[in-house]
Amino acid sequence: MSVSGPQAMRALDDALRDIRREEDEITRRIARANERVGKLRETELGQLRALAAVRLSPDVQNELAGPLSQAESRARDMLKEHATEMAGMEKALAEQEAQLTRLASERHALLEEASEHQARIDALGGAVSAALSADAAYGALLSRRTEAQGVADEAARKAEQAEADREEKGRPYRDDTLFMYLWQRGYGTSAYKAGNIVRLLDQWVARLIRFADMRPNYSMLTAIPDRLREHAERLAAELIDLDDATAERENAALDAAGGADARAALAAAQERVDAIDADMLAAEDAREELTERQKLLADGGDPAMGKAVDLLAGAISDTRIEKLLEEARATRTEEDDAIVLRIEETRRRISEERAELEDERARLKTLELRRRELEDIEFEFKTSHYDDPRSRFDEKQLVGDLLTDFLKGGMTAAAYWAMWRNSQGWSGSSGPIVPSAPPRTRSSSKTGKGGKFPPMPGGFSPRPPSGGGFSRPRGGGFGGGGFKTGGGFKGGGFKTGGGF
Incomplete structure (x- = not known):
């Protein structure tokens, strides 16, 4: 039994929510553990004061009571302030998570709605194909496009070969220090400027290495790839114009057959999904920032918590009570022995809390890694349009045992993503409802076995930040920014002998 794209997307969303929930819970446990350490320090201080009451003279007790009591009071106020700030942070995170859940639900609903619009378009396939077959201008456009694609x-x-030659064949020139010295100075060109003595020396070097023979060869080697690349880009631009003209006639035929409303609705759904993807990316980044601040607060990284602990620790170390503790252990006085036992128990609990803190920190670090890897996978999932209603996965365990194995660290993110790619195919008409790239890119692609698109090279890429200068477009499993109202009909599934 296969898994549909939307079902897989929901499973990944649920897994991400579970990870974020567990991260939040561990962060809260770390916060509570740090608070317990602070309170245990406070308890320790009180126990040491009790020991002082037994062992010290009244004058010394009065001398210690002031600073110790002040330290306790100030630390207690700081810990309360810290707890209030943590509560506010948890509320903000809950609101951010609720927003992500709402956006994801709306996105899933839009995908299903898009599937219905596309079904209406597909149902008009016969009429549209017949109209286009009888359209001589459309046939001429397809022929021109096929020829232009080849060119x-x-x-x-x-251009690629010339660029490779420039890198390989140009290396001996670049490795020649004397040649590159003269080349960079513009020797032999109008750009060359030098005094008489330097000019004489440069002439001598040029004759020595036969620069006059080498310069034209290197000049051609560096210039030809740029000219070829410019030519290739001009041809690619012409191909885009042909794509637009072809798509315009395709859409006109669809509209004439009664598909105008469905096409407009599909475009509107695409536009909303693009907006949702942008909102989700920004919300995820905002949540990440809140999470980092929460973790800093929870682990004693904020000034209030740090000062409270330091204040108590300093109050303890600055007194003479530690000496009393040593003396109490050496006596047989029952009263001070009982206090010593309580102090030792408190310090044992502090040690246990610290050990547990280290374990929780390690678990949190592992969860952070898994969550970020899963976010990267989900980003590629959307970019590849694997969450499209037509997308299918033969391996249902990708959302079952294999997902669990990945989350537990049993396989790398690259290996898990490769399984998604290898299992994916399309049902119904070939390809996603809304293509993942403009027609000019799709038409030159070769499909693999079973109608699958070729896998994306190099595994998967990290998800870009919402406001960063990342070169790739933000993916939208439904559209990914590649759909144009005037050119998106090509993914509708009509095959008439051309790119349609």
């Missing part, structure tokens, strides 16, 4: 592909191939 553009060849130009791109030549």
